[in-house]
Amino acid sequence: MRRATVICVAAAGLALANAAVVRAIDTTQMPTPELQARYEGLTHELRCVQCQDEALADSPAGVAADLRREVRDMLLAGKSDDDVRNFMLARYGDFVLFRPRFVLKNVWLWAAPEVLLVVGALVAWRVVRKRARLVSADTEPLPDDGSN
């Protein structure tokens, strides 16, 4: 029992230490909370180009560190969030954006969920209506079966 507790505590400690290491990938501090928030927003919505399933903020790759430095420098130079996105877009293409742009070639990406929702709603409505009709048929008084 005591041993189990020790193991649990050790595991929790390890997990915490791990979390600390993960957090340490990006230690950039921006001068104001507002810039910090924008910096963190951008580095989380931009994709790391090398380890491609991670956000820029979470990637230990060298090129990700370089790109974070670009984001930081551009924000410090007074550039807007869109300036930063366009900078990345011009160099790495749509791929770098975890949130796809709303442009013609991406329209189907944005429209598909809505279309599917409408189709699903129509199907559900038809099914419900059909069943409702059955229920009303059900509640009509039964013909006298003669048991009374």
Add this chain to the structure above:
Amino acid sequence: MINRFVIPMVAFVLLAVVLAVGIKHSPEKGVIASPLIGKPAPQFSLPSLSDPTHTVSSAALRGQWYLLNVWGSWCGTCRDEHQMLLDVRRSGRVRLIGLDWRDDDSQARGYLQQLGDPYEFVAADRDGRTAIDWGVYAAPESFLVNPAGIVVYKCMGELTPDIWEKEILSRLPKAQAAGS
């Protein structure tokens, strides 16, 4: 009765077609299509690897075909590719320029001393800024630029004899024009 199965079947077939098209057209996993193709090559002005007091610049390349090869002494695939680069240099078909990416100068020089130096010159991009302008994300990468300064082709990963033949030689003017 038939009606009951027609709609699910049609939906299934449609879904299968959509997925098949998606799989067929999905880019090779991990390869990012360069938005640079057909656009002017990014300019750079960097210290020369062989003599860091000298600056090498893309302006010197205007008016001629060149192949910009992004490499680093830390990069394993670059080592595999090196013999091909030496062959490219020997062929004399295109100017071969190196961009030494996020590297230590002395290690990079040692690498070229050991394996041979195929480059006309090498620009040392120590902080990786020029590489970002070129949209570089994993060495090696090679960019073919035409005399008008437009990027016409990008080779992601190792430059193989096959790619050299099919993608690069085919875009270059005929052999006599380039001279050797």
